[in-house]
Amino acid sequence: MRAFTPTRTRMQPIYRALFFAFVLVQAALILVSSLAQRPWSFWKRGATAVDAYGALTGTVAMYTFFAPAVHPQWYVQVHAEGRPAYDEVLGSGMLSEEGALKTASIEDSFVRFSNIPLLLEFVSRQFFERHPEYKTVTITFGYYRIPSPTSWKRGERTSMTKSMEMTFQRFN
Amino acid sequence: MSLDAISFPVAGERDSRGSLVSWSFLLRSGLGCVLLLQSLGVWLNLKEIMGPGATFPSSVAELVEPRWQPSVSWLTPLLARAGLEGQKAYIFCFALYTILLVLLVLNIRPRLTSFLVFALHLVILGSSRFSIYGLDIFANVGLFYCVLAPAKAPPGSNAIWRSSLVHRLFQFQIIVVYVTSGLAKSLGSQWWNGEAVWLALGEPVLRGMVDARPLLIAFPAVARLVGFSVLIIETAYPLFMLPKVTRPVWLSLIIGMHLGIGLFMNLWGFGLMMIVMNVAAFGSEYAVRLLEIIAGSRSKGVTVRQASQAVFTGEQVTFPAELHQRR
Numbered sequence: 001m002r003a004f005t006p007t008r009t010r011m012q013p014i015y016r017a018l019f020f021a022f023v024l025v026q027a028a029l030i031l032v033s034s035l036a037q038r039p040w041s042f043w044k045r046g047a048t049a050v051d052a053y054g055a056l057t058g059t060v061a062m063y064t065f066f067a068p069a070v071h072p073q074w075y076v077q078v079h080a081e082g083r084p085a086y087d088e089v090l091g092s093g094m095l096s097e098e099g100a101l102k103t104a105s106i107e108d109s110f111v112r113f114s115n116i117p118l119l120l121e122f123v124s125r126q127f128f129e130r131h132p133e134y135k136t137v138t139i140t141f142g143y144y145r146i147p148s149p150t151s152w153k154r155g156e157r158t159s160m161t162k163s164m165e166m167t168f169q170r171f172n
Numbered sequence: 173m174s175l176d177a178i179s180f181p182v183a184g185e186r187d188s189r190g191s192l193v194s195w196s197f198l199l200r201s202g203l204g205c206v207l208l209l210q211s212l213g214v215w216l217n218l219k220e221i222m223g224p225g226a227t228f229p230s231s232v233a234e235l236v237e238p239r240w241q242p243s244v245s246w247l248t249p250l251l252a253r254a255g256l257e258g259q260k261a262y263i264f265c266f267a268l269y270t271i272l273l274v275l276l277v278l279n280i281r282p283r284l285t286s287f288l289v290f291a292l293h294l295v296i297l298g299s300s301r302f303s304i305y306g307l308d309i310f311a312n313v314g315l316f317y318c319v320l321a322p323a324k325a326p327p328g329s330n331a332i333w334r335s336s337l338v339h340r341l342f343q344f345q346i347i348v349v350y351v352t353s354g355l356a357k358s359l360g361s362q363w364w365n366g367e368a369v370w371l372a373l374g375e376p377v378l379r380g381m382v383d384a385r386p387l388l389i390a391f392p393a394v395a396r397l398v399g400f401s402v403l404i405i406e407t408a409y410p411l412f413m414l415p416k417v418t419r420p421v422w423l424s425l426i427i428g429m430h431l432g433i434g435l436f437m438n439l440w441g442f443g444l445m446m447i448v449m450n451v452a453a454f455g456s457e458y459a460v461r462l463l464e465i466i467a468g469s470r471s472k473g474v475t476v477r478q479a480s481q482a483v484f485t486g487e488q489v490t491f492p493a494e495l496h497q498r499r
Contacts, residue, residue: 061313067357069360094216103227149395
């Protein structure tokens with residue numbers, strides 16, 4: 001086996017030290033943020049920079065998918081009287097599964113921000129833009145209720161529970 | 173401790189075939205494939221997801237974002253000069269992103285492509301934040317490691333050392349992801365009694381290719397078993413993934429769990445993404461062997477294995493003689 005000495009520069013140890021320090025800081029950020037902690041929050045100006053860096057690089061995040069519980073799934077139903085009557089659950093007309101998942105994520109985001117009326121308003125705007133033939137639209141927001149296995153055995157099936165309903169009218 | 177000594181535990185994984193450089197290749201090409209599939213799905217409904225006519229218009233979504241979050245609006249003045257305004261600007265950005273993903277899959281200028289994909293992915297996230305889910309979050313994480321990891325490791329360079337250090341960091345983040353996710357699930361009762369499995373499989377949007385509900389009704393213990401297994405697989409991830417003896421078993425369990433997520437919940441993008449991340453983090457040597465078997469030729473793995481067989485001895489780096497003969 002032959003051996004050779006690699007090219008080494010004076011900068012190499014410094015570079016390695018800096019890179020090693022960077023990796024240690026990254027690891028600390030990953031660990032601390034996963035536990036929902038922000039020990040850098042006391043550092044007024046720096047806190048925003050750390051938050052921004054962490055969010056952009058995926059370093060500062062929490063991983064609680066389907067945890068601790070699986071929440072009910074939301075739905076937005078669009079109904080407009082006319083000829084023909086329009087009835088569709090938002091996302092159901094998507095051409096791809098990815099589109100349906102993204103729509104479900106939008107609904108989820110609005111629930112997280114507790115601003116359902118705004119979501120319904122946006123849906124109505126989109127509806128009027130695409131369907132100029134309708135004058136009024138009723139948008140319903142709710143969640144899917146999945147029966148327990150025992151109730152399912154008795155014949156009960158997934159149902160839609162209404163939480164909020166808003167009617168919008170075209171003005172122009 | 174001298175800095176050279178740091179390279180010993182990190183790069184000295186002598187018995188691990190292909191774990192040093194091949195992991196980043198697997199991550200780049202795997203992520204590229206999954207994100208390319210996702211982007212093809214998004215293309216079909218781009219108007220509803222991103223742009224002025226989206227369900228949640230991007231112009232509003234961009235306003236909600238913090239100042240530092242890049243979005244298509246940052247590029248709007250530049251794109252407007254080229255006549256790309258309104259929806260056209262979003263179509264252009266997404267088209268560029270898709271083309272770059274193809275380059276990433278083909279491993280063309282991997283580091284530059286990784287950086288551009290990472291940057292454009294952030295831009296797209298900034299304009300469609302409300303529609304992101306687990307897949308997009310992990311794509312961001314994975315792409316960051318694609319940017320960090322060196323693509324080539326010429327003998328004597330810092331690249332092997334850096335690659336293995338980034339690999340360790342990546343492994344650490346994956347471990348944190350599973351342990352915290354497992355612990356968070358274990359805090360509720362749903363995963364212990366199987367209710368979570370029943371609910372997750374029953375969600376209308378998450379209805380998979382196979383309906384497992386009849387099986388869960390006929391054998392209620394299956395839901396409890398699956399729920400409990402998920403808790404064990406995730407929480408005990410580092411205990412069984414780090415030792416080389418148990419790694420193949422745990423990797424198979426994790427891959428099985430994510431295939432199940434794809435099959436029964438129709439979250440194929442997310443499932444495949446996590447499989448890619450796990451294989452890149454802990455299974456690159458198995459993947460390299462598998463690729464060799466599939467290809468029926470050992471030529472593809474030569475560079476990868478030779479790089480990983482480098483033995484670090486402080487000041488000197490020695491390589492197997494066959495490497496010099498080939499050169």
